[in-house]
Amino acid sequence: MAAALRRLGSAAHWRGFSTACQEINKSGIHPQHGGKATNLCSAINQALHIALESDPRSYVFGEDVSFGGVFRCTTGLVDQFGKNRVFNTPLCEQGIVGFGIGLAAMGNQAIAEIQFADYIFPAFDQIVNEAAKFRYRSGNQFNCGGLTIRSPYGAVGHGGHYHSQSPEAFFCHVPGIKVVIPRSPRQAKGLLLSCIRDPNPVVFFEPKWLYRQSIEQVPEGDYMLPLSEAEVIREGNDITLVGWGAQLSVMEQACVDAEKEGISCELVDLKTLLPWDKETVEASVRKTGRLLISHEAPVTGGFGAEISASIVERCFLRLEAPVARVCGLDTPFPLVFEPFYLPTKNKILDAIKATVKY
């Protein structure tokens, strides 16, 4: 399985990003400037190294993490931090998350890996009924805020039903947890460190298609990027596009093509889906008057629906066209039909044009 998936990368086209954020970290590191060319997998690995190094009460665990993980994100950790702090668990997702909750409840940073987001469902009860309500139900006597659940999600070229899903919407319906998805190596490192150190349980979905495809200058040191703050990563005037994770690169290509046809698109990376930054999206839509949301997950009940409803509530009179959603189809994620299922660049481009001309 691991070898097969490592090969997946070669089938993928290049995906990359330009970022334009201005945060400066306490440590003096400019998270958006400088650093070494690093892929997303290595950026995650760096964040885990820093997390383990900067807090002796931090642990990394999950299926096959000791030897480096099936995607190699945990490479080298056991050598540096030992098998008591970086370890394999039995093959049991509800056990991994339940264990992580208990570990976090004792004041540790519990960084759990679920090997694929497609396999997170056995842990759903532990996440929804336990982690999310731990603080609330105890009146803040107990919390598992040190818990971060990392999991690779999304399309990868030939992952089929069970190596491709984007289950973020299920978790966005759960008060008490945060849901974060990075778009690039620099973002992944800074956001993951924020998630690990955030005093709330976080589900962190990693775009596995980008593990090796997305390469960016990443500062080598310790830095964090803020949660619940969306970012305008491309400015424009005619339409706002909102997305997250790997889908942003597809959307960016659509923006570039639309520009050739004279349409100026503004692209917003939501980054944190729960609790999400409505204000940034609202400000953008107030400027452009149009909104398109795109995600790989099936359109029905997807998180795009929530964004659409919220923005219609807030910007109804400013909207010049219906909110467009370009998303996955309402089918299981298919193998041979993946190119048909996905919200591809041209599907987005068509929707941009239709919305602008409405």
Added chain:
Amino acid sequence: MHCCDSAFFDNVLSYFLLQEMDFPGGKVAFTSKLEFIPGNSDRRVPCYRVLDQYGRLLNDAHFEQVSEEVAVKIYSNMVALQMMDSILYEAQRQGRISFYVTSMGEEAINIASAAALSDDDVVLPQYREPGVLLWRGFTLQEFANQCFGNKFDYGKGRQMPIHYGSNKLNYFTISSPIATQLPQAVGVAYSLKMDKKEACVVTYVGDGGTSEGDFHASLNFAAVMDAPVVFICRNNGWAISTHITEQFRSDGVAIKGRAYGIPSIRVDGNDALAVYNTVKRAREIAINEHTPILIEALTYRVGSHSTSDDSTKYRPIDEIECWKMERNPVNKFRKWVESNGWWSDEAEVDLRAAVRKKLLQVIQNAEKAEKPPLAELFADVYDSLPLNLREQETELRETIKRHPEDYPSDVPV
């Protein structure tokens, strides 16, 4: 590898003799017999006890004597738990609280297991172990505050009655889903082990809970992680209306420990001395040998599952009466305490009168106390209020101003 390497010769030898196979995890002996391991042994796992059903000490019992002070405290707490149950149960029947769950019939497991622990041992309860909290010093007032969901309830009125929790007393807040606390207990125990604490985790589950995936996940994780967890299964025969014969085909629960490589024991859960000795020994092994232990305590749920259940609809009244009267763990322990000259009828009357008076008083206090303020509806979802909750709070407060008649008047806005 050199030919003179003795391990090499051993391997070659065993290969040619075909007596054992080198397999990850250790050598496995070969056999030429086609034989299946039976699902159950002919002999059921025996049940450890110290007292007979009349509360008399068995001659050959393996046990550590408890002091008069501890014995009287165990007995007094069992009585207090019994009385708290009957009075709060009545309070529910009178409509003063919304729900209640009794521990009737399981007082020995509750109190004697707690007595065997150190205060540093961390407890992850199911919901039929309030006696552990009682033993640790949670006051009757604190119990009542939770059941009434008033502003003194540590859970801020957010959960149904009986969902107690106390950080101070190392007792994790109860949640209703069954068995979810078990894998968490392993994580807590791993933390204790890494911090080199002289303490273990004790977690409780019922017989029904052993069918949940979390039960199996936790036993396996605890074994693999060498985590000091004492799993106590209260096998009380019934999961709501489901009898244990419909719950599993194994010889109960203790036997399951073996499949996970965990030491286990079956104990008479209605024999407080046996429970005390079992748990005391189990925690020593768990801490000193870094291993989980599985205890199956045989008992009986004398009450209905909860106040929303009537168990006479699905089980014989004779069965309930037998366990309630003849096998009553409180009466049995009292006989033993009395036989030592540590208890009297007079002490009994005084204790019951004092507890009863206290209970009536705390219920009155809890009922009179204000409910938690509205802000507590929104607090603690996260460590701080995110934008959506700030907006929803503002909006709700405006709605309340417009329609105050729609909202309970006892919640301060």
